[in-house]
Amino acid sequence: MSSQTATTEELFADDPLAWAGGDYRALHRLGQTELADLQLAALRRRFADLRGELVVLDAMVADTGVEAVETLGDVVPLLFSPEVYKSYPASLLRRKRFDVLTGWLGRLTTVDLSGAGAAAATSIDDWLADLDASTDLRVQHSSVTSGTMSFVPHTHTEVDAMFSVVGARVRGGGDPVPVVWPMIREGRSGIMRCADALAEHVAGGEAGVHAMHPGRMSADVMLLAGQIAAARARGEDVAADPGLLARREEFETLRRESEAAMPGFVERLADTLRGQRVYLMNTWNTLHQLASTGLDRDLHGLFAADSLIEPGGGTKGAHMPGDWQDRVLRFTGAERLQHIYAMTETTALHPMCGEGRYHLEPWTVAFVLDPATDEPLPRTGTQTGRGAFFDLLARTHWGGFRSEDLVTVAYEPCACGRSTPQVHDGIRRLKDVGDVDKINCAATDSAHRAALDHLSGGS
Amino acid sequence: MALMALAVPAVVRGELVEGPLVEFGGRGETGFAVADPAAVVPRLGTRNLALSRELAALDLDDILDYLAELGARLVDNGHLDEAVEQSAGLADTPPGLVRSNYRLLPGLFTREATEEVVAAIGRDVLTGWPERRMADGRTGAVRAFGVRSAHIIAGNSPLIAAMTLVRTAVTRGEAVVKTPSNDPLTMVALARTMIDMAPGHPLTRAVSVAYWKGGDEALERRLYHPAAFDKIVAWGGMASVKHVTRYLGPGLELVTFDPKQSATVLGPEAFEPDALDDVARRLALDVGAFNQVGCVNARVVYAVCDTGAAQDLARRVHAELQALPPTVSTPAGRVDTELRARLRALRTSGFHTVVGGRADEGAVIVSHLDEPVDFAGSLAGRVANIVPVETAEDAARHLDAATQTVGVYPAALRHRLREVLPLVGVQRTVELGCAVSVHPALPQDGFEPARRLVRWVTDEHLPAGSDPLDIVFPPHREESP
Incomplete structure (x- = not known):
């Protein structure tokens, strides 16, 4: 598939920025029919290419009986739920059977994993590091909310295509822009992986990344923390892994250092980046923490007014004051916040426009499903329901994803001038929308979550 | 409105x-x-x-x-x-x-x-x-x-x-x-x-x-x-x-x-040819009675068997669920989209077999490794998870004070388990097939x-003529003549 012989829909899906001749703005101004036709052609291409190559997709086809994709809506039964990315038995992690886990991962990707030396790995960190080193995979792991960690098999090539778009959006063809990263620098969760790509596509290299702490966020520790929280909710203890216990000192040091690092970090930012245009993307609570630390030290308007500040991912459970956005603006000196909508399972940061709508990057097909039936709602007007997406950038894994978000999507062109479908602000988790006054004597996961919230003093 | x-x-x-x-x-x-x-x-x-x-x-x-x-x-x-x-x-x-x-x-x-x-x-x-x-x-x-x-x-x-x-x-x-x-x-x-x-x-x-x-x-x-x-x-x-x-x-x-969950433990005797039909019917009742909305309904089934036997039992239980009288159990009526998506994910995992569950009729999941699915707490609408284990006692690792009822087959195993399961918090063992029938005059949830x-x-008094000091401070009796 050289670019000389690539069809237009192939180029559109593989490298949207190149397809648009490097004009990011044009990507959001395609006619509705033109975009839908392109998306359908690209989707059919992905389906044809991955059929027979991807065990999980073939199993899904066998299960649903959906053998052909004639319209965008035809793909809906084939969208993966988040469970697909954590459908391995959790004991495999406990037993360190990374060879078996590699086999499981191999069902989800067409990338050849035969060269990976997973059998030797003794931790998730080692396992993922080996995959990084020996394959094009850049697996993104989740945080752990119910005691299980999911693994999404993105590749370096796919993430590259996504961040070349982010680079174009941020730099507009101009010089590299320093990246402010108010977190630990290294890690392999969805957000931590962004730092690597931002270094390459936005900051012009590692020297342009200003990270709070140079350490690594361990996947093993994140899993352990999640399991402890889940076990506490059940009133149990977790028998910690001896290997982790041995590394506890290292983790404790990292935790202490990173907690203490924020004040020094804002001072360093004031010394090195004052007045410069910067790129700063992170979760709401982290941005607020950064801003508060700065404002406490009387640091205001630190960066250039045209800096790009991109909050995404919600509060991550933290309590946020009503004026957190003002505080972030006051500290950074940016004119406005560029909110983004993103999820680990799809390769895109969907930016919010001046009208307060998240514009879906055109390689992301948006579906809205009836939450009660999972049937797709019409792709016209404005629809509210379960958000589901097809990520056309994904060419080594299946890009179809059924989210757990309750979203409102507008399919008609936006008043801002962009024609791409938009997700309204106010995205909620579907499970938070249910009736809390329905009482049942059977214990459920949500009852355990409620218990955890209660015991930890939340909600 | x-x-x-x-x-x-x-x-x-x-x-x-x-x-x-x-x-x-x-x-x-x-x-x-x-x-x-x-x-x-x-x-x-x-x-x-x-x-x-x-x-x-x-x-x-x-x-x-x-x-x-x-x-x-x-x-x-x-x-x-x-x-x-x-x-x-x-x-x-x-x-x-x-x-x-x-x-x-x-x-x-x-x-x-x-x-x-x-x-x-x-x-x-x-x-x-x-x-x-x-x-x-x-x-x-x-x-x-x-x-x-x-x-x-x-x-x-x-x-x-x-x-x-x-x-x-x-x-x-x-x-x-x-x-x-x-x-x-x-x-x-x-x-x-x-x-x-x-x-x-x-x-x-x-x-x-x-x-x-x-x-x-x-x-x-x-x-x-x-x-x-x-x-x-x-x-x-x-x-x-x-x-x-x-x-x-x-x-x-x-x-x-x-809030509780209930489970089932099946000994190897459950898989003997002349027991299997009865076990499948009883298990279907524990899983499906009143559509599995209760804490007493079976959800995870620990069975001393290999994967093949578990798959065979799963097919039988799925069939028996369909055969339950409509006064006792019916298809769920509305499909839980979350659960259906999870079942679909399991079918693709390579570590599970799922029998049924494409409509709202119920399903039986077989774990190929000896652990329940991670959403075992959300099993509903007549969906069970059979987990093969090496010994019945292995099931105890998964049970705790949040386990209300454990249906057991056969009786000899129940007698063994009732001595050990309460030590991890279990509150009720019962003959397979009777899990959902809770008797209002018996203890429940451990009390x-x-x-x-x-x-x-209480109302208390001493024998006539007693000295209250004898009760308030018994050593007084020895000290006084």
Whole structure:
């Protein structure tokens, strides 16, 4: 598939920025029919290419009986739920059977994993590091909310295509822009992986990344923390892994250092980046923490007014004051916040426009499903329901994803001038929308979550 | 819209309160309107000593007669018929199963049934002051007094409302029942039947029923306090319990039927050719009875077998689920999209076999490794997970105090397990096939509910002519001549 012989829909899906001749703005101004036709052609291409190559997709086809994709809506039964990315038995992690886990991962990707030396790995960190080193995979792991960690098999090539778009959006063809990263620098969760790509596509290299702490966020520790929280909710203890216990000192040091690092970090930012245009993307609570630390030290308007500040991912459970956005603006000196909508399972940061709508990057097909039936709602007007997406950038894994978000999507062109479908602000988790006054004597996961919230003093 | 909503009255001390109405959302599209909690709830937060006296003066046999007559009136009962119709869209199960559950209600009120509840507490402590001569010489007389309780009941089974009513009457207690949004109807229907049967009777006036949004702090702060109640009895979800804990303090005790899960353990004997059919049918009943909405329903099944045998059992159980009588179990009616997506994910994992579950008929998951699926707590609508294990004792690793019932096959294994499973917290072992049948006069969730719903009072005295100092400070006896 050289670019000389690539069809237009192939180029559109593989490298949207190149397809648009490097004009990011044009990507959001395609006619509705033109975009839908392109998306359908690209989707059919992905389906044809991955059929027979991807065990999980073939199993899904066998299960649903959906053998052909004639319209965008035809793909809906084939969208993966988040469970697909954590459908391995959790004991495999406990037993360190990374060879078996590699086999499981191999069902989800067409990338050849035969060269990976997973059998030797003794931790998730080692396992993922080996995959990084020996394959094009850049697996993104989740945080752990119910005691299980999911693994999404993105590749370096796919993430590259996504961040070349982010680079174009941020730099507009101009010089590299320093990246402010108010977190630990290294890690392999969805957000931590962004730092690597931002270094390459936005900051012009590692020297342009200003990270709070140079350490690594361990996947093993994140899993352990999640399991402890889940076990506490059940009133149990977790028998910690001896290997982790041995590394506890290292983790404790990292935790202490990173907690203490924020004040020094804002001072360093004031010394090195004052007045410069910067790129700063992170979760709401982290941005607020950064801003508060700065404002406490009387640091205001630190960066250039045209800096790009991109909050995404919600509060991550933290309590946020009503004026957190003002505080972030006051500290950074940016004119406005560029909110983004993103999820680990799809390769895109969907930016919010001046009208307060998240514009879906055109390689992301948006579906809205009836939450009660999972049937797709019409792709016209404005629809509210379960958000589901097809990520056309994904060419080594299946890009179809059924989210757990309750979203409102507008399919008609936006008043801002962009024609791409938009997700309204106010995205909620579907499970938070249910009736809390329905009482049942059977214990459920949500009852355990409620218990955890209660015991930890939340909600 | 407001005029169309289903209207649910409240009952305040045996009197019907039909309005003004306030509408609540309920689940899905089905809303309902209830007598305005802002007007009703403040009337529930006071004690009535005169009523307590009347209740205390009731003869136990008269109480049991009252309950027996009430039970007889629950057959062909207009209020219950109405509740069956109105339950569509609100209840966890289809109206047909609500009706089936209602057919079980009269059985809880017969003389035989209520005598068993009496016996569980002790007839003597309910009718007199049985005396015990203690080793130190004193005589202690004991009596069980009724208390005033707030019951936050679960809505998955109408039997919970009836059990609450029987326990309250037998103990001569007073009950304020806060109904849940998945069953705001049954308790009101029962209370209305009491009003029809015996208006003004102390037992009728001892029952109040209301719906309000659980956790409404403005209402609940003024309701839940020791001046109004002795106990709060909470069923099920933490969500309902956590609202309440902030009001607890000296004088106000919390009695919880915690959220639970149940499981099954099958020994290798279950897979012998002449046992297999019976085991599959019994397991289907534990899983599927009343559509698996209860904490007593089986969800995870630990079986001493290999993957192949587990898959064979899964196919048989799936078939037996379809063969259950429609009065006991039906397809779920509405498909839980979340669960269906999870089943689909499992089919692709390579570590599980899923039998059925493409529609709403139920499914049986077989884990190829010896661990349950990570959403075992969300199994519903007749979906079970068979987990092959090497020994029955391996199942104990997965069971804890949140495990209510464990159905076991065969009996010899049950006898072995009942000695060890309680050590990890399990509260009930039962013959396979009988898991969902909970007996109201037996302990539940590790305690004796009826005995928790009374105030245990003692009256004590010494033999005539004794010196109280001998009791207060026994060494005094040796020191004095």
